[in-house]
Amino acid sequence: MRLSRRHPRYESLRVRAGLAEAARDGLVVPEGLIAQGRGEAFDYLLGERTSPSARRAERVAAVWLRRADRPVVSINGNVAALAAREVARLERALPSLGVEVNLFHRTPKRAVQVASTLRRGGVTRVLGVHPTARIPGLPSDRALVDRDGIFAADVCLVPLEDGDRTQALRALGKRVISVDLNPLSRTSRTADLPIVDEVTRALGHIVEDLHRVSAPPARRVFPPFDAAGALADALATIDRRLRKVAGPRWPRPSRGR
Ligand code: ATP
Ligand code: MG
Numbered sequence: 001m002r003l004s005r006r007h008p009r010y011e012s013l014r015v016r017a018g019l020a021e022a023a024r025d026g027l028v029v030p031e032g033l034i035a036q037g038r039g040e041a042f043d044y045l046l047g048e049r050t051s052p053s054a055r056r057a058e059r060v061a062a063v064w065l066r067r068a069d070r071p072v073v074s075i076n077g078n079v080a081a082l083a084a085r086e087v088a089r090l091e092r093a094l095p096s097l098g099v100e101v102n103l104f105h106r107t108p109k110r111a112v113q114v115a116s117t118l119r120r121g122g123v124t125r126v127l128g129v130h131p132t133a134r135i136p137g138l139p140s141d142r143a144l145v146d147r148d149g150i151f152a153a154d155v156c157l158v159p160l161e162d163g164d165r166t167q168a169l170r171a172l173g174k175r176v177i178s179v180d181l182n183p184l185s186r187t188s189r190t191a192d193l194p195i196v197d198e199v200t201r202a203l204g205h206i207v208e209d210l211h212r213v214s215a216p217p218a219r220r221v222f223p224p225f226d227a228a229g230a231l232a233d234a235l236a237t238i239d240r241r242l243r244k245v246a247g248p249r250w251p252r253p254s255r256g257r
C-alpha cells in the first residue's frame with residue numbers, strides 16, 4: 001500500500017505498515033500488534049509527545065544507566081521492529097550496555113530474527129539468542145536469559161515489558177527502568193523508574209542525555225526517583241488533555257462528598 005505523506009496520520013500509518021510487515025515476516029507476533037494498538041491509544045491520550053515529566057524520567061534513566069556496573073536493555077520483537085537504530089545508538093553512547101533478546105513468544109528462529117534485526121540496525125553485540133540462565137519464579141520461556149546479561153545486570157531497561165517479568169526482575173534485586181505508554185500497566189506500576197513515553201522517543205532522549213552525563217566517580221550512586229509521582233503526572237497529563245478536548249462539557253470534580 002502506498003502511503004501519502006500528506007495524510008494527517010502519516011507517521012502513525014508508516015509505523016503500523018512497518019509493524020504489519022514485521023508481523024508477516026514473523027519478527028513481530030500478532031499479540032505484539034495488539035500491544036502496539038494499546039500503546040497508540042495511550043499515546044493519543046497523552047498528546048503524542050513527550051511530557052515534561054517523562055522527559056525528567058528519561059534524564060534520571062540516563063544517569064542510572066551511566067552509573068550502573070552492568071546495565072542491560074531487554075529487547076522483544078516489537079522493540080526490534082520499532083527501534084533497532086535507537087538501540088544501536090544507545091549501545092554506542094553506553095558501551096557497557098548489554099543488549100539482550102528476551103521474548104515472551106520464543107522460538108529459536110524468532111530469537112535469531114530479532115538479533116539479525118538489531119545487527120542490521122547497527123547493534124554490535126547481541127545477548128540472549130542462546131540463553132544460559134533462568135529467572136526464578138517465572139513459568140516457561142519468558143524466564144530464559146543470558147548469564148552475562150540480564151541475569152547479572154544491576155540496572156535493566158525494559159521497553160514494552162510484561163508485568164510479571166518486571167516483578168520477577170525486581171524480586172531479583174535489579175533496578176528496573178520501564179518504557180511503557182500505559183501508566184496503568186503492571187509494568188509501569190512496579191518499575192523503579194517508569195518512563196511513560198513512546199519507545200523511539202524515549203530511547204532517543206536517553207541517548208541525548210547519556211552524552212551529557214559523566215561516568216564515575218559517582219558510579220553506583222543512584223539518584224532517587226519518585227515513581228508514583230511520575231505515574232500521577234502521566235494521569236494528570238491525560239486528564240488535562242481530556243478536559244481541553246471536551247471543553248466545558250467535561251464534568252467538574254465533585255466536592256464535599
Ligand atoms: P502489563 O503486563 O505490564 O500489565 P499489559 O499486559 O497491558 O501490561 P503487555 O502486552 O504486557 O501489556 O505490554 C506491552 C505494553 O507496551 C503495553 O502496556 C503498551 O501500552 C505498551 N506499548 C506498546 N507499544 C508501545 C510503544 N511503541 N511505546 C511505548 N509503549 C508501548
Ligand atoms: Mg502483560
